[in-house]
Amino acid sequence: MADHCIFCAIVEGKIPSHKVYEDEKTLAFLDIHPSAPGHTLVIPKAHITRVEDLPEEDARHLFAALHKIVGRIQEAMGAPASTIGINNGRESGQEVPHVHIHVIPRNRGDRGGMIQGVSGSPQRLNDEEMARIAKEIRERIKGV
Ligand code: 5GP
Ligand code: ZN
Numbered sequence: 819m820a821d822h823c824i825f826c827a828i829v830e831g832k833i834p835s836h837k838v839y840e841d842e843k844t845l846a847f848l849d850i851h852p853s854a855p856g857h858t859l860v861i862p863k864a865h866i867t868r869v870e871d872l873p874e875e876d877a878r879h880l881f882a883a884l885h886k887i888v889g890r891i892q893e894a895m896g897a898p899a900s901t902i903g904i905n906n907g908r909e910s911g912q913e914v915p916h917v918h919i920h921v922i923p924r925n926r927g928d929r930g931g932m933i934q935g936v937s938g939s940p941q942r943l944n945d946e947e948m949a950r951i952a953k954e955i956r957e958r959i960k961g962v
Pocket of ligand 2 (some may be wrong): 824825827864866915916
């Protein structure tokens with residue numbers, strides 16, 4: 819548990835939250851400034867800042883918890899859909915340095931956007947550039 823981390827304080831019960839789910843490794847609670855009713859944050863109890871630094875076991879647990887509750891959140895809010903996203907690092911908009919998955923219930927006509935819009939500048943890349951990019955990524959993944 820990290821000092822001064824608001825989500826660690828929530829895990830420890832030192833500050834209150836509206837919890838919706840808890841197991842030994844994960845916690846889910848309502849976002850204090852909801853983008854929609856039922857906006858939920860699903861977090862690992864361990865203080866890890868970024869997805870890539872989560873131990874694999876914690877990553878599995880986190881996604882399993884998301885999988886378990888996402889349909890129930892939608893059902894409870896009468897929402898046919900949800901946007902699921904992670905701000906992974908400060909430049910992406912991450913303000914709380916403790917991994918959290920946002921689950922935002924969505925409705926037709928809610929005037930929200932799509933995840934693909936978050937980077938602000940869509941790219942047109944030709945096939946050669948795409949092939950080079952894929953190779954760069956593949957080479958770094960190799961042996962991981
Ligand atoms: P981020 O930008 O880091 O992905 O989002 C952090 C989220 O945490 C924000 O949507 C914010 O409203 C929420 N949040 C920040 N502090 C608290 C808090 O003390 N309690 C709860 N429930 N949510 C918080
Ligand atoms: Zn923390």
